[in-house]
Amino acid sequence: MFRIVPLELNTHFAEGTVNAFLAIGDSVTLIDTGNPGKHSYQQLNSKLHTHGVTLKDIDQIVLTHIHIDHAGAIPYLQEETDLPIYVHAQAKGSINAGIEEYERVQSFFHQFLTSCGADPLNHIFARPFREEKWRNITYIRDGAVIPLGGQEFQVVHVPGHSQSDILLWNKDTGDTFAGDHLLKAFSVNAFIEPPDLIVENRPRPLLQYRNSLGKVSLLPLKMIYPGHGEAFSDHVSLIKARLLEQEKRCEQILGILADGGKCIYEICRKMYPRLQGNTVFLGLSQIQGHLDLLEEREQVRFEEQDSVVIYRSTL
Numbered sequence: 001m002f003r004i005v006p007l008e009l010n011t012h013f014a015e016g017t018v019n020a021f022l023a024i025g026d027s028v029t030l031i032d033t034g035n036p037g038k039h040s041y042q043q044l045n046s047k048l049h050t051h052g053v054t055l056k057d058i059d060q061i062v063l064t065h066i067h068i069d070h071a072g073a074i075p076y077l078q079e080e081t082d083l084p085i086y087v088h089a090q091a092k093g094s095i096n097a098g099i100e101e102y103e104r105v106q107s108f109f110h111q112f113l114t115s116c117g118a119d120p121l122n123h124i125f126a127r128p129f130r131e132e133k134w135r136n137i138t139y140i141r142d143g144a145v146i147p148l149g150g151q152e153f154q155v156v157h158v159p160g161h162s163q164s165d166i167l168l169w170n171k172d173t174g175d176t177f178a179g180d181h182l183l184k185a186f187s188v189n190a191f192i193e194p195p196d197l198i199v200e201n202r203p204r205p206l207l208q209y210r211n212s213l214g215k216v217s218l219l220p221l222k223m224i225y226p227g228h229g230e231a232f233s234d235h236v237s238l239i240k241a242r243l244l245e246q247e248k249r250c251e252q253i254l255g256i257l258a259d260g261g262k263c264i265y266e267i268c269r270k271m272y273p274r275l276q277g278n279t280v281f282l283g284l285s286q287i288q289g290h291l292d293l294l295e296e297r298e299q300v301r302f303e304e305q306d307s308v309v310i311y312r313s314t315l
Contacts, residue, residue, distance in 0.1 A: 089141050
C-alpha cells in the first residue's frame with residue numbers, strides 16, 4: 001500500500017522547519033534531505049527510524065531543488081550509502097562545482113549588491129567554499145516520469161524560486177511534491193541567481209516564477225506536500241492569491257518611486273525596514289524581481305550611476 005510520510009526537520013532559516021518526505025510502497029524514495037551538518041543529519045536518521053525505515057530500505061533520493069535546506073544532507077548520506085540521486089538538469093553546473101565556479105558566483109553577488117546600492121561586506125550570504133563530490137547522479141528534465149514508492153510521478157520543471165525547482169505530480173491520484181514552488185504558509189521568494197556560464201544575462205526569476213505558476217495552475221493537482229508547512233489542497237486559489245500579492249508589491253514600489261529615482265537598497269529600506277545584515281539580500285532579491293516585472297511592463301526604467309542602478313517610474 002502506497003503512503004506518503006512527512007519528515008519535519010529543524011532549520012536555522014526563518015521558516016523554522018523544512019520538510020523531507022518518504023514515498024513508501026513497492027519501494028521507498030526519500031524526497032529532499034534537510035539541512036547540512038551532523039546534527040541535522042542525525043535528526044533525519046532519527047525521523048527515518050521513527051517510521052521504521054533505515055537507509056538500507058531507501059532505493060533512491062529525489063531533490064525538488066538544490067537549496068541547502070533541501071539538499072544539505074547529501075554528503076552525509078553518501079558517507080554511508082551510494083543511493084542514486086535524481087535532480088533537475090539545471091543543477092548540473094552547481095553540483096560538485098570547483099573553486100573557479102564558487103568565485104564566479106561570489107563575484108556575481110558582490111556585483112549585484114553593489115548595483116543595488118548595498119554593502120557587499122555586510123549584506124551577502126557568505127558561505128565558505130566547501131568541496132563536495134556527489135556520486136550516482138541522474139539529471140532529469142521536464143516531462144520525465146519517476147517511480148516514487150512504486151508509483152509514477154511526472155517531473156514538472158518550475159523555475160523561479162530557484163533554477164532547479166521541480167514539482168512531482170501523480171496523474172492518477174493528484175498527489176504532488178511541490179518543494180518550495182507552492183507554499184501555503186508564506187509567499188515564495190524568487191531568488192536572484194547568476195547566469196549560466198554560456199549565458200550573458202542573469203535569469204529574471206519572478207517572471208519565470210509567474211510563468212511556472214501559470215503552468216501549474218492548469219494541472220489537476222489534489223493534495224500538495226510542500227517543502228515547508230503542512231499539506232494542503234486548492235492550489236489554484238493559492239496561486240491567485242500569490243499573483244495578487246505580487247501586484248500589490250509592484251504598486252508599493254511604484255508608490256515609493258513616485259517622488260523620484262531610487263536604488264534597490266533605498267526601496268528595500270522603505271519596504272522591509274526590519275531586515276538587517278545578510279537578510280537584506282532577501283529583500284533586494286524580492287524587489288529586483290518585481291522591478292524586472294515592472295520594466296517588462298514599461299512602468300519603470302533604469303540608469304547606472306557610479307556602478308549603482310537607479311530606477312525611475314515612467315508613469
